[in-house]
Amino acid sequence: MNYFEDKIYIQTAHQGVRNKDILNVNTSSDFCVFESPIYTMSGASKIICSDTPLDIYSDVYSIEYGDGTSGTTGASYVFISSPTTKTKDITFEFTGNTESFTKTNATFKYEIYKYDNNQGLFHSPPQYRSDEVEWSSFSGTSAFTASIPLSTLNIDGEYLIKGNFVHDVCTEYANRLGYKYDTSSFVNGKEYGLYNPSSDYYMAIIQEAETPLFSNVIVDGGTIGAIKQYSVIPTDGQTVFFLSSNVGLDFVVTLNGLTLAIDEDYGVTQQTGGTKPYIVTMSAETYSTDIVSFIYVTSDSDVRMVTDTIDITSIPSGPTDGEGNSNVYYNTTTSKYEVFTSLEPRVGNDFILMVNGATLAFGIDYFQSISNPKRLIFEGTILVGDIIVIGYNANAPYVGSIDTSTPTIYWYINKAPQLVNGEFILEFATDEGMVDIVSSSTVEYVVDNLNYNGSSTISGSVGTQLYYRVTNNKNYVTLCGDIIQSTAYSETIPVKIATNSINSYW
Numbered sequence: 001m002n003y004f005e006d007k008i009y010i011q012t013a014h015q016g017v018r019n020k021d022i023l024n025v026n027t028s029s030d031f032c033v034f035e036s037p038i039y040t041m042s043g044a045s046k047i048i049c050s051d052t053p054l055d056i057y058s059d060v061y062s063i064e065y066g067d068g069t070s071g072t073t074g075a076s077y078v079f080i081s082s083p084t085t086k087t088k089d090i091t092f093e094f095t096g097n098t099e100s101f102t103k104t105n106a107t108f109k110y111e112i113y114k115y116d117n118n119q120g121l122f123h124s125p126p127q128y129r130s131d132e133v134e135w136s137s138f139s140g141t142s143a144f145t146a147s148i149p150l151s152t153l154n155i156d157g158e159y160l161i162k163g164n165f166v167h168d169v170c171t172e173y174a175n176r177l178g179y180k181y182d183t184s185s186f187v188n189g190k191e192y193g194l195y196n197p198s199s200d201y202y203m204a205i206i207q208e209a210e211t212p213l214f215s216n217v218i219v220d221g222g223t224i225g226a227i228k229q230y231s232v233i234p235t236d237g238q239t240v241f242f243l244s245s246n247v248g249l250d251f252v253v254t255l256n257g258l259t260l261a262i263d264e265d266y267g268v269t270q271q272t273g274g275t276k277p278y279i280v281t282m283s284a285e286t287y288s289t290d291i292v293s294f295i296y297v298t299s300d301s302d303v304r305m306v307t308d309t310i311d312i313t314s315i316p317s318g319p320t321d322g323e324g325n326s327n328v329y330y331n332t333t334t335s336k337y338e339v340f341t342s343l344e345p346r347v348g349n350d351f352i353l354m355v356n357g358a359t360l361a362f363g364i365d366y367f368q369s370i371s372n373p374k375r376l377i378f379e380g381t382i383l384v385g386d387i388i389v390i391g392y393n394a395n396a397p398y399v400g401s402i403d404t405s406t407p408t409i410y411w412y413i414n415k416a417p418q419l420v421n422g423e424f425i426l427e428f429a430t431d432e433g434m435v436d437i438v439s440s441s442t443v444e445y446v447v448d449n450l451n452y453n454g455s456s457t458i459s460g461s462v463g464t465q466l467y468y469r470v471t472n473n474k475n476y477v478t479l480c481g482d483i484i485q486s487t488a489y490s491e492t493i494p495v496k497i498a499t500n501s502i503n504s505y506w
Contacts, residue, residue, distance in 0.1 A: 032170035034104060036183070038096035043089055044161055044201035045077035047192070049480035077203045078484060081150060083210055083414060088150060088203075090161065093143040101135035106167035108133045111184060112148070113194055115158035115479055117419065121193030122160045128152045132166055153205060156418055156476055160194055161201045162187070192479065207415060209474040209486040212424060214344070214396040214493075215410035215451065231293040234286040243278040243294060251296035252307055252391045253280065258357035261309050261387050270463055277462075295352065295391065306399055308342050310388040321372075328382065337378040338369075343394040344491055345373055352391035355382065396491065401498035402458070402466070410453045411470050411490060417445040422474035426454040429467050432492055438466070464497040 079088055092108070100106055111126035128148060138144035153159065164184035189195045195202070232241060243251070253260045260266050260282075269279045286292060310327050315337070317330035329338045345351070351368070353360045353376065360366055369375035373395075382388070397409050409426055428439040439456040446452075458466060470490040475483055 034106075034165075034167055034170055034181070035097040035100050036165060037094050037098050037100050037106070037108070039092050039094045039163060041161065041201045042091040042093070043077070043079075044203040046197060047195060047202045047480070050482075079203055079205045080484075080486070081155060081205055081207045083207065085207075086150060087147040088153075088205060089145055089147050090203075091143060091145045092163070095142070098135075098139075098142060100165075100167070101139070104167035104170055106135065106165045108135075108163060108165055109184070110146075110161055110163045111187075112153065113160040113162065114153065115160070115192070119193075120479070122189070122195060123193050124187055126162075127154065127159065150205065154418065155205045155207055156421075158202065158204045158479055160192070161203070162194070162196075163199065204476075204478055204484065206476050206484050206486070209422065209472040209488040210413040210415060211488045212411040212413060212452075212470040212472050212490040214470075214490065215412050215453075230296070231291055233288060234290055234292055236287050237285045239282040239285055241280040241282075241292065241294075242276040243280060244276050251294050252352060252354075252389065254293045254295065254357075255286070256290055257359075259354035259359065259389050260357070261311075261389060262307065263309070264311075264387070306341070306343055306392055306394045308388075308390045310339060310390070312382065312384050312386045312388065315382070315384060328388070331377075334377075337380075337382045339376050339378070339382070339388055339390065340372075341374045341376070341390055341392060343374075343396065343399065343493065346393040346395045347373070351376065352389075354389045355386055357387075394493070396493045398468075398495050399493060400495060402495040403498045403502065405459060405502035406455050406457050407468075408453055408455045409468065409470065410451070412451045413472070414450070416448045416450050418447060419476070420445050420447060421476055422472065424452055424454065425471040425473065426456050427469055427471065428456055428458050430465065432467050432494070434467060434469060434492060458497070459503055460497045461503075462497055462500055466495050466497065467492050468495065469493065 081088070092110075109130045109132045111130070112128040113122040113124070114127040115122055130146060133144060162184070164182065166180055166182045169179040169181050187194060189200070191197065194200075230243070234241075253262075253266055255265075262268065264283070266280055266282050269281070270277050271279060280294075308327070312328050315328055315330050316323070316326050317332055320331055320333040323329040323338065323340065327340045327342070329340070330336075331338055345368075351362055353362070353366060365380065366376050366378050369377060376390070398407055411424070422445045424443045424445075426441050426443070427434060427437050430436045430438055439458050441454045441456040443452050443454045454470075456468075460466070469492045472488045472490075474486045474488075477483055
């Protein structure tokens with residue numbers, strides 16, 4: 001509510017008499033009041049601090065997620081934003097004094113102020129200013145919804161929303177002169193610097209913990225591995241072939257140009273010592289008229305080629321992104337067949353993809369999805385009974401084999417932390433479910449930093465199977481002392497110890 005009054009003027013007539021004392025002075029003025037329209041807000045709440053700090057993953061809290069789902073209600077408003085969320089919607093509903101819009105040509109606007117964790121208060125200038133909204137644009141429902149671009153708010157954070165009005169000054173004199181008043185010209189508050197419980201609203205907007213993505217950073221000075229091919233003309237009846245240590249654990253085997261499937265057409269074992277530790281045993285004899293080729297990524301770098309073998313026993317179907325854990329899928333939205341790699345491929349790398357031993361042309365017979373790098377989309381048809389082999393460079397520092405006792409793993413996230421309110425945990429385990437942890441290390445958040453790395457000590461003999469991943473634990477503490485927790489996991493990468501030398505000691 002705003003009060004306005006024009007200047008006071010003497011109204012008693014002198015009746016043309018000079019130097020006459022005027023004992024009774026009659027005065028008048030123009031006095032009026034602007035009654036601010038009353039509104040409520042959906043998508044925000046009042047600040048409600050409980051005596052006991054809450055944990056939104058186990059206690060009652062008002063939560064809205066970026067995907068449109070909601071949590072329970074109770075305490076102050078929290079919006080959990082996914083990395084792909086672009087806006088936050090707020091609805092203003094006007095419930096009283098709406099006649100002031102028409103009487104004074106009033107427009108509505110709002111400002112959003114971010115909480116300063118260091119000072120413990122909201123302060124100017126605002127993080128975001130809206131445009132003025134005309135009453136005529138929402139008078140039919142007395143409500144409107146605004147979509148606030150999250151890019152302007154610099155999330156994570158807690159935010160105060162203050163509504164304001166720009167209106168004609170309602171006294172006759174000021175109105176004739178076209179004066180207007182902006183209620184945001186004087187910003188104050190009773191709590192937390194600027195917060196007025198009677199009129200202001202509050203929300204916390206927190207981006208959920210990001211999935212750590214393994215980096216293409218070259219590890220330990222190594223060079224990016226090149227795809228190599230080693231061809232052999234066998235002797236009649238030969239079934240066993242020996243490969244040198246620089247081949248690594250994953251490779252593609254072809255016979256006369258046809259790609260063979262591991263565990264079906266051939267098997268691989270390792271022997272200790274020597275320069276040729278890998279033994280490839282064919283399931284059938286080869287002859288001097290054959291050509292056997294081995295396609296691999298050189299292991300003098302820290303990049304290893306991954307080969308996925310998919311023996312199709314069924315083909316589930318459904319809309320885009322409905323594949324779940326299936327590695328083969330028929331997309332009913334696009335009428336395309338799809339296969340999925342087990343690990344995320346490196347950016348900018350091509351694939352070797354074979355169906356029943358025949359190599360397909362990348363970009364012609366199949367192509368890679370833009371939205372999901374693991375998805376390969378076929379131009380043709382695949383059938384139950386087909387065997388698909390995919391060779392590619394994985395987007396992880398160590399894949400397939402590992403030859404150091406203290407591997408350094410690199411990863412990154414797409415949005416840098418704004419506070420030191422989380423940590424990454426690099427873990428090695430003996431099982432894919434990451435239950436039996438044998439080694440781990442912790443790396444704290446660094447403000448405005450996207451790239452991280454960590455090392456952890458491992459041990460074991462040649463052929464020991466291990467798995468590693470990075471966990472992102474994020475904890476945001478609100479002004480009420482409530483904890484907003486979020487956790488995300490990287491891919492789980494399988495590796496085998498490739499040498500006993502990692503156990504060397506003085």
